[in-house]
Amino acid sequence: MNQEMRPDPQTRPEPLSKARLRLWLRLLKASRHIEDEVRRRLRADYASTLPRFDVMSALARAPEGLKMGEISERLRVSGGNVTGIVDRLAEEGLAARIAVPGDRRAHRVTLTDKGRAAFADHAAAHEAWIDDLLGGLDPEEVTALAQSLDRLDATLKEPAP
Amino acid sequence: MNQEMRPDPQTRPEPLSKARLRLWLRLLKASRHIEDEVRRRLRADYASTLPRFDVMSALARAPEGLKMGEISERLRVSGGNVTGIVDRLAEEGLAARIAVPGDRRAHRVTLTDKGRAAFADHAAAHEAWIDDLLGGLDPEEVTALAQSLDRLDATLKEPAP
DNA sequence: TAAAGATATTTCATGCTTGAAATATCTGCA
């Protein structure tokens, strides 16, 4: 765990893995910091949550609505999870389940007018929060970081050959 | 939402905020990707979870143990949360609550020998997973990204004046 | 020293999350 000065005639134990670990820890820290803040404000200002925001965001982008399975696929969360979130959105009149003509198993979920209006508010506030939180970073650094993270995401796709 | 070509005689609606939003979305995506993978493997290989790993990690770093409040402070999670996680670790004999001499309200939580051994395994595997997941990134990019994220974290401290 | 206030922790209600099992329905094929 500590770096001793033994000869190590074989291959060195890769300090590179430590650098990667450090990167991961910082990524997680920054991400959690922002995420926690967004959750806190969604709750405080709108009595809402991030998962609800995510679902509404997906629905807002699909005017004809989405089937339950499509939501869980896009958001990469389990089906059981979506059921609960949509239940609550529906209870509050923000979303509605609509029967799918040819298939009695499926429902199409859409935002109600009320839901659409609420989401417009939330989304505008969300953008302002992020603008505020990331405002201390130079514009160049913002784009540079975004590019780096994009490359990271690309390498993440395949878990190394 | 789309960039129209209207004159806009006033101040322009800051495309910078869009760049920041994009950065946040990518940060979240990369972070979630890795986090989900770590959770999945902790569950599959060790029947454990990230919160448990985090608590054990904090305890491993404090040989004399930590009070409940210290754990929740370091991990930035609520007290009620820590109670449940430590309960389960204790049930499995991985951690133990020890009475604090001068204060009958408080407990000091420590890793048992079994807990210490288990955590050593988990931590080694964790480092290997991260090494694997981030292995596709150039070493230079790893350190560059870590530095950028460090700067980001620094600006995050104060939510802009 | 008794009451008031501060601390440490647990309990509780609510919601998110997963994976597995249960339902219901659809589709294709013998």
Add this chain to the structure above:
DNA sequence: TGCAGATATTTCAAGCATGAAATATCTTTA
């Protein structure tokens, strides 16, 4: 046609997470 397998969704149990309320125990102060 009838049924076997595929799909779409819900239900369920367990754990995580929060914030607020409840307990228990100090500590300070009038």
